[in-house]
Amino acid sequence: MKNLKSIKTIKLLALFFVSSLALVSCSSDDDGDHDDHDHEEELITTVTYTLSDGTNVVTLTFQDLDGEGGEDGTTTVSGPLAASTTYTGTLQLLNETESPADNITLEVEEEGDEHEFFFSSTINDITITKDDMDVNNNPIGIESTLTTGAAGTGSLTIILKHEPTKPNDGTAAAAGGSTDVEVTFPITVQ
Amino acid sequence: MKKIFFGLFIALSCYTYGQDCNYTFLGEVKDFHDKSSIPSATIYINEQDKYIVSDFDGKFKIENLCSGTITLTISHIGCETKTVSYQVNNDVFKEIYLEHHLEELTEVVVNSNLKTENTSIEQSLNKEIIENYTDKSLGDALNSLSGVSSLNTGNTIVKPMIHGLHSSRLLIINNNVRLFDQEWGDEHAPNIDINSSNKIEVVKGANTLKYGSDAVGGLILVKPKKYSPVDSLFGSTILSLNSNGRGGNINTELVKTFKSGYYAKLQSSYKQFGDFKAPDYYLTNSGLKNFNASLTAGYNSFEKGFDAYYSVVSNEIAILQSSHIGNVNDLVTAINSKEPRVIEDFSYDIDYPKQEILHHLGKIEAYKRFKGLGKLSVQYDLQINRRKEFDLRRGDLANTPVIDLRLFTNALQSNLHIDYIDDLKIDTGIMVRYQQNDAISGTGASPLIPDFDKYDASIYAIGNYDVSDTAELSAGIRYDYSRIEATKWYNISDWEDNNYDELFPQFESNTTDNSQILTYPEFSYHNISANLGYSKQFNNDMSIYLNYGLATRVPNPSELFSDGLHHSAARIETGLLTLNKEVAHKFVASFERNNENFGFSISPYYKYINDYIQLIPVGITTTIRGAFPVWEYNQINAQIFGVDIDVNKKISNSFNYNGSISLLKGDNKSDDIPLILMPATNFSNRISYYNEDLNQLTIGLSHKTVLQQNRYPDYNFYTFNPISQEDVYVDISSTPSAYSLFGFNSSMNFKAFKKGNLKLEFNIENLFNTSYREHLNRLRYFADELGRNFNLKIKINY
Numbered sequence: 001m002k003n004l005k006s007i008k009t010i011k012l013l014a015l016f017f018v019s020s021l022a023l024v025s026c027s028s029d030d031d032g033d034h035d036d037h038d039h040e041e042e043l044i045t046t047v048t049y050t051l052s053d054g055t056n057v058v059t060l061t062f063q064d065l066d067g068e069g070g071e072d073g074t075t076t077v078s079g080p081l082a083a084s085t086t087y088t089g090t091l092q093l094l095n096e097t098e099s100p101a102d103n104i105t106l107e108v109e110e111e112g113d114e115h116e117f118f119f120s121s122t123i124n125d126i127t128i129t130k131d132d133m134d135v136n137n138n139p140i141g142i143e144s145t146l147t148t149g150a151a152g153t154g155s156l157t158i159i160l161k162h163e164p165t166k167p168n169d170g171t172a173a174a175a176g177g178s179t180d181v182e183v184t185f186p187i188t189v190q
Numbered sequence: 191m192k193k194i195f196f197g198l199f200i201a202l203s204c205y206t207y208g209q210d211c212n213y214t215f216l217g218e219v220k221d222f223h224d225k226s227s228i229p230s231a232t233i234y235i236n237e238q239d240k241y242i243v244s245d246f247d248g249k250f251k252i253e254n255l256c257s258g259t260i261t262l263t264i265s266h267i268g269c270e271t272k273t274v275s276y277q278v279n280n281d282v283f284k285e286i287y288l289e290h291h292l293e294e295l296t297e298v299v300v301n302s303n304l305k306t307e308n309t310s311i312e313q314s315l316n317k318e319i320i321e322n323y324t325d326k327s328l329g330d331a332l333n334s335l336s337g338v339s340s341l342n343t344g345n346t347i348v349k350p351m352i353h354g355l356h357s358s359r360l361l362i363i364n365n366n367v368r369l370f371d372q373e374w375g376d377e378h379a380p381n382i383d384i385n386s387s388n389k390i391e392v393v394k395g396a397n398t399l400k401y402g403s404d405a406v407g408g409l410i411l412v413k414p415k416k417y418s419p420v421d422s423l424f425g426s427t428i429l430s431l432n433s434n435g436r437g438g439n440i441n442t443e444l445v446k447t448f449k450s451g452y453y454a455k456l457q458s459s460y461k462q463f464g465d466f467k468a469p470d471y472y473l474t475n476s477g478l479k480n481f482n483a484s485l486t487a488g489y490n491s492f493e494k495g496f497d498a499y500y501s502v503v504s505n506e507i508a509i510l511q512s513s514h515i516g517n518v519n520d521l522v523t524a525i526n527s528k529e530p531r532v533i534e535d536f537s538y539d540i541d542y543p544k545q546e547i548l549h550h551l552g553k554i555e556a557y558k559r560f561k562g563l564g565k566l567s568v569q570y571d572l573q574i575n576r577r578k579e580f581d582l583r584r585g586d587l588a589n590t591p592v593i594d595l596r597l598f599t600n601a602l603q604s605n606l607h608i609d610y611i612d613d614l615k616i617d618t619g620i621m622v623r624y625q626q627n628d629a630i631s632g633t634g635a636s637p638l639i640p641d642f643d644k645y646d647a648s649i650y651a652i653g654n655y656d657v658s659d660t661a662e663l664s665a666g667i668r669y670d671y672s673r674i675e676a677t678k679w680y681n682i683s684d685w686e687d688n689n690y691d692e693l694f695p696q697f698e699s700n701t702t703d704n705s706q707i708l709t710y711p712e713f714s715y716h717n718i719s720a721n722l723g724y725s726k727q728f729n730n731d732m733s734i735y736l737n738y739g740l741a742t743r744v745p746n747p748s749e750l751f752s753d754g755l756h757h758s759a760a761r762i763e764t765g766l767l768t769l770n771k772e773v774a775h776k777f778v779a780s781f782e783r784n785n786e787n788f789g790f791s792i793s794p795y796y797k798y799i800n801d802y803i804q805l806i807p808v809g810i811t812t813t814i815r816g817a818f819p820v821w822e823y824n825q826i827n828a829q830i831f832g833v834d835i836d837v838n839k840k841i842s843n844s845f846n847y848n849g850s851i852s853l854l855k856g857d858n859k860s861d862d863i864p865l866i867l868m869p870a871t872n873f874s875n876r877i878s879y880y881n882e883d884l885n886q887l888t889i890g891l892s893h894k895t896v897l898q899q900n901r902y903p904d905y906n907f908y909t910f911n912p913i914s915q916e917d918v919y920v921d922i923s924s925t926p927s928a929y930s931l932f933g934f935n936s937s938m939n940f941k942a943f944k945k946g947n948l949k950l951e952f953n954i955e956n957l958f959n960t961s962y963r964e965h966l967n968r969l970r971y972f973a974d975e976l977g978r979n980f981n982l983k984i985k986i987n988y
Contacts, residue, residue, distance in 0.1 A: 041634030042587055044814050066681045066705050068755050068762055068813045097704055107585035120913055157912040159816075162516065162582065172913055173523070176531050178582070179516025182816030184912040 043067045044104050046094040047183050049158060051087035051146055058087070060156065062183040065096060073183075080188040083151045089128070089144040091117060091158070093181070108160070109142060115180075117141025118159040118172035123189060125149025126156070138166040148189045157184045211256035214281045219248045219264060222287040222492075225562050225610070228266055231288065236261040236273075264288060270492060287561060289492045307654060309664040309723030311395030311735050311780045311793060313337075313836075317388050317415075321985065322935075322951075325430040325439035325461055328362075328382050328390070332410065335392055336850035337793070337834035339869040342967040343377040345466060345976050346478045346507050347545075350380070351966070352394060353795060354830055354856050354868045355407030358746045363401050364412045365499050367553050367571040370599040370625065372639070374748035376968060381503040381549035381575065383482035385428075385441040385459045388415035394795065394834075395778045396721035396739025399650050399666040400605070400617060403719035404743035406774040406799065414486065414499070419451045426987045434955075434979035435477065436536065437463030451495065454487040464538035465508075469961045469977035474534045475511040475541050480504065496556040503549040508540040512972045514582050517816035518909050521971065522918050530973040546578040546591070564608040564616075572600040587634045594630040595639055599623065601646075613656040617666075621648045627747065638754050639747050640678035647671045652721075664723040672744050673714045678751055679706045690767060711750070715771055717742040731785040739776040745769040749803050749823050762811060766823045774799040787840045794833040802828035804858075804866060807905045807922070817909045819920070826860035830868070841877075848876045855901065863903045869966060870899035870925070886939040895930040899965045926970060929962035931955075943988060951983035 045067065049060040058081055064073030081087070093104035108115045112134030118141070119128040128146045130139035164177035172179075219231040227248025234241050235252060237260060244250045252260070257279040265271040269288040276282060313335045323331035329340040329348030341349045341356050349356050362369040362380050364387075371381045384390075391411040398405035425444035432438050441459035461480040465472045481504045488497035512530035515521055524531065553571035560566065575598075578591035603621035625644040629637030652666030682705055685691055691698070694711065701708040721739040728734070752765040780793040804826060807819045832854035839847045851873035856865030878890035902925055908917040935953040942948040959978040963970045 038629070038631050038633055038636055040636055042583055047814060062814060064814050066683050068811070068815070068818065071683045071687075072812045073814060099704070104584070111584060122915055155912065159913070162584070176523075177516075178514050179520050179815055180584075181814055182517055182519065182912065183814060 040067050040097060041095065041102070043095050043097060044093045044181060045096045046092075046101075047158065047181055048092045048094070049156075049185075050090045050092070051081065053082065053085050053087050056082070060185040060187070062185070063096075067097065075183070075185055077185055077187060080190045081146075081148050083148055083189050085148050087146045087148075089146045091142050091144070093160075105142060109140065112140040113138070113166065114163050115140060116161055116164050116166060116168075116175065116177075117144075118161065118170070118175065119144065119146075119156065120159075120172070121156045121187070122154035123149075123152045123156075123187070125152075126189070134166070136166065151190045153186075153188050155184050156187050157182070211254050213255040213257065213278050215252040215255055215260060215276070215278060216281070216283040217244075217250045217252070217262070218283075218285050219244045219250070219266070220285055220287050222289045222559065222561060228269070228288055231264055231266040231269075234263040234265075236263060262286070307397045307652075307664055307723070308662045309395075309654070309725040309735060309737065310393055310397040311737055311778050312391050312393040312397075314389060314391040320384055320387060320390060321428060321983075322953075323384055324428050324441055324459075324983070325432065325437075325981075326384070328380050328384050328410075328412070331384055331390065332392060334874075336836050336852045337394060337832075337854075338392055339852075339872070339966060341376060341867070342964065342969075343379075344473070344476055344510050344513075344967070344969050346463075346476070347377055347379045347509075349376065349378070350410060351869065352392065352408035352410075353797065353832065354854055354865070358404065358743060359407040360410060361398065361402045361405045361408075362410045362412070364501075364551065365414050365553065366555065366569060367551060367573070368401060368601070369551075370573055370597060371547075371549050371575040372577055372595060372597055374639075374746040377545075378577070381505065381547055382412060383459055383480075383484065383501065383503055385439075385443075386414070386457050386482065386484040386501060387412045389413045394793065395723065395735070395737035395780075396741075396776055397652075397664065397666075397723060397737070398739070398741075399652055399668045399719060399721055400619070403648070403668050403670045403717045404741055405739075406741045406743050406772065406776075406797075414455075416490065417445065417447045417453045417455075419449055419490065420447055421449045422447045424988065426985060428983060428985045430981065430983045432463070432979055432981050434976055435463035435466045436538075437461070437477070450489075451491040452487075452489050454485075456483075456485055458483040462538070465534075465536050467536075467977050468974035469959045470974070471529060471533045472536055473510055473530070473973055473976075474532045474537075475508040475539075475544075477508050477538060477540055479506040479540065492559065494556070494558040496554065498552075498554045500550075500552045502551075503547070505545065505547045506540055507545045507547075509543040509545065510969055510973055511541065511543070511582075513969050514543050517813075518810070518818055518920055519816060519911050519913075519918070521922070522909070522911070522920055525921060525971050542580045542582050542588075544580050546580070548574075548576045550574045562610050564606060564610060566604065566606050568602075568604045570600070570602050572598075574598050591633055592635045593638055594633050595637070596628045596630060597625065598628070599625045615654045616651065617653075618651040619649070622646070636679065636754065638752055640676050640751050642674055642676035642747060642751075644675075644747075645671075645673045660727040662723075662725045665721065667718070667720045670717040670719070670742075671715070672717065674712070674744075674747070674750075676711045676747070676751060678709055678711060678753075679703070680709055680753075681705055682707050684753075684764075685709070688767070694767060711767060713744075713750070715744045717744065717771065730783070731789070732781075732783050735778075735780040735782070737776070737778040739774075739778075741774045741776065743772045743774070745771065745803060745823075755818070761807070761819050761821045763805065763821045764823070769803060769823060769825060770801050772799060772801050772803055772825075786838075789838045791836045792833065793835070794831075796831040797829065799828045799830070801825040802865075804828075806866060806903070807907070810907065810909060816912075819907065819922070826858050828857065828865055829859055830854065830856045830865065844880050846878050846880070848878075850874055858903065861903075864901035866903050866905075867966065868899065868901070870897045870928075872896040884938075886937075888935070888937045890935045892933040892935070893930065894933075896928060896964065898928045899925040902965075922971075925965040926963035929960060929964075931960060931962075932957040937983075942986065946986060946988040949983075949985040949987075951981075951985070953981040953983070955979040955981065 047062045051058045059078045061076045095102040130141040131143040132140045159172045160181035161177035162180045164175035168175040219228040229246045231244040261275045263273045327348045329350045332338045332350045339351045393409040398409040427442045430438045439461040443457035445455045447453045459482045464477045466476045484501035486499045511532045551573045555569040557567040576596045579593035581592040601623035605619035608616040623646040627642045648670040650668035654664045697709045697711045699708045724736045775798045778795040782791040783789045808822045836850045856868035874894040876892040881887045911918045937951040940948045956978045961974045
């Protein structure tokens with residue numbers, strides 16, 4: 001009887017270890033290589049707003065190459081805007097930690113119904129209209145038209161909302177959603 | 191000469207075969223532990239149907255035995271009855287060992303006041319209470335104890351908190367296995383199915399050394415049931431249905447026990463809820479799905495035994511959709527808005543953001559008792575925790591988890607319980623453990639916790655000494671060695687900003703990739719922890735307990751390495767490589783009266799924690815998403831003190847009153863401000879009616895009030911809102927107002943089938959549908975807590 005018991009015990013022990021081994025091997029899926037280096041694929045490092053009146057081009061760039069955290073981002077404005085001028089505006093979002101840089105604008109365009117850009121300026125007589133539409137005929141804002149009025153100095157803020165209410169009254173505050181991009185540029189109209 | 195011998199041999203053989211019944215059996219009954227003689231033991235001689243009694247020296251004599259088998263059944267008051275058989279073909283002398291520590295084997299029949307150690311300051315939940323929480327979590331169940339609260343993320347992710355301390359500062363021991371399930375994260379609830387346990391003990395005092403050196407807050411012991419060695423097959427099923435969340439839980443367990451001491455148990459539960467409802471709106475994306483199963487098999491006898499256990503917990507938990515925010519302005523909008531951003535109709539769908547967690551736990555434990563020494567147990571355990579967190583993401587990554595970690599832990603440990611000395615019991619043991627974290631690649635995000643290997647080894651000794659019949663003294667000491675080796679990519683700018691390039695040049699590799707550098711941080715720690723306990727029983731059911739504990743905790747991987755954005759908190763959390771270990775001194779006392787008619791427990795405590803690691807906001811960073819507060823780990827000296835009071839009073843034969851109150855104060859001594867995230871004063875009352883004759887009818891009314899926490903550190907700040915062109919105030923510190931909740935519960939028992947019974951329960955939670963928010967809920971900025979819930983439970987025992 002005693003022998004029988006110990007045999008049972010040993011069998012059970014063996015069974016347990018076999019099953020635990022099986023467990024370990026089952027769960028060691030998809031990660032053979034420990035040196036895999038995951039990049040921030042979703043990261044947006046660079047926002048560029050290119051304004052062109054046909055002859056002159058003004059670019060507004062926000063760049064934060066080390067992503068969220070680390071060093072603060074930098075803002076670059078190539079020059080002043082001309083008064084009473086109509087510019088064609090194009091937004092581009094890049095992830096420059098990837099090589100070659102990943103064009104995030106394409107993702108936003110693809111999921112246009114879940115995204116929308118919002119523009120606002122402290123210079124009152126600047127008007128911006130969105131020229132592109134998502135599948136539901138609501139604006140996205142990758143393509144836009146910016147019209148300047150009188151000379152002045154102020155700032156321009158560009159916000160990209162994920163899952164905003166669409167359609168909305170055109171303001172970021174009312175649209176809700178969560179913010180993917182919020183950058184502010186100092187601008188001068190002369 | 192040879193002939194003479196030969197002749198003698200023949201003669202002797204004849205004598206033997208002659209079936210003369212002339213043999214004598216001399217026996218001595220002794221105690222298994224200390225080998226002392228047991229007088230007045232009853233010996234039943236089965237073959238002769240005759241009783242005799244052992245003499246003063248524990249000896250007995252059976253004369254005129256025939257050759258053959260003799261079977262004796264020996265019994266003695268307080269001892270386990272033992273039956274032994276011997277082959278008699280000579281005069282025989284045998285020592286027979288009896289065991290008089292019966293309670294260890296049949297804990298089943300013993301009352302619930304059995305403590306982990308006699309000097310321990312603890313509270314416990316028995317099976318009946320656990321069943322009330324069958325469709326809730328461990329944290330919810332423990333929340334009903336005084337001094338225990340919880341840190342929540344929504345209403346389904348509930349982390350237990352003892353005296354304001356949680357996560358790595360609490361040890362959770364499931365079935366004698368220390369739970370490792372990435373417990374460092376605030377939004378990581380313990381992966382335990384409450385239904386698989388029979389008893390849950392919370393040790394607030396210092397008797398925790400057997401399990402670890404780092405129980406700064408305390409210890410939670412989740413214990414299975416021990417089964418009597420009888421031939422039996424039994425089981426039970428509980429079905430629980432709820433109006434809020436339109437879901438519930440079903441749990442079934444089946445137990446087979448054998449007279450020989452073998453036993454097996456199978457348990458399984460499934461839980462599902464859809465969106466829960468606050469009084470005024472649905473909490474969109476707050477449901478969950480949960481599957482658990484556990485299997486135990488073993489053999490239990492006094493001298494030896496083993497136990498094999500395996501459990502799997504699979505959780506899919508939705509996280510309130512409104513809690514996903516982009517930047518600090520979104521947070522301000524959420525704080526200022528009365529309602530969550532997204533309110534949709536009820537749905538069972540679990541959408542993003544969500545968590546998916548799978549936890550395997552397996553162990554095998556074997557023990558053997560040695561005469562005149564004690565009990566030696568050896569245990570091997572293994573755990574695999576896979577955690578996936580899904581966020582709202584763009585494009586191809588929409589269905590890819592943003593966090594995907596696999597933590598593998600295994601440990602080998604032994605414990606020797608020396609009990610042969612009458613007044614002194616000693617527990618001593620060693621443990622080795624290896625842990626590996628694997629940040630699974632393919633998430634398209636840099637891992638929050640990097641790959642690491644962790645090695646631990648420890649040794650401890652604990653003594654319990656009976657000073658007198660009513661007083662006991664315990665003391666223990668433990669040494670732990672711990673080493674962590676990690677592999678992590680740092681932004682070169684972060685690495686240099688923190689001065690790591692000068693502090694830790696040895697961690698750097700030559701590998702860089704864009705703006706990142708590969709590093710190999712390695713840390714080793716030596717820890718000493720200790721405890722001292724005293725207990726004294728007085729007349730009239732009074733007793734007093736005094737505990738001192740020295741606990742040491744090494745920084746966890748999250749505190750050292752975490753690095754990234756938490757969307758639900760709109761904050762960037764940064765670990766710190768320069769953290770030291772945390773050293774805590776705990777003083778806990780308890781003055782108790784254990785009496786059915788009027789009992790109480792008053793338990794004051796004081797904790798001083800050197801180099802307490804906390805996560806606090808330190809500034810604002812400007813990112814492409816706008817402004818973010820940066821939260822960093824830092825170390826301060828902290829003190830936490832308070833008192834927990836519990837009272838029970840029998841009003842009449844059928845009416846009972848229970849009440850409790852917890853008071854706590856936490857201070858950041860370094861900065862002379864209150865400590866962050868400390869539970870507020872709370873108290874509860876309960877009146878219950880019981881009628882044995884009316885199907886054991888129970889009706890109860892309960893009440894709980896949580897006061898507003900007025901002592902909190904002010905980390906509020908201003909941030910510039912570019913849309914409104916003004917500075918806005920970000921009030922992340924202020925606490926919600928006080929609230930009171932009422933509950934109703936009732937239950938009845940019926941006979942069902944031949945020997946089974948049926949229990950019906952009807953309960954109402956948040957009776958008055960009160961809208962409230964709780965300070966210790968991480969999602970308190972976004973939505974109210976749950977509204978009224980009707981609950982129906984059906985339990986069948988068979």
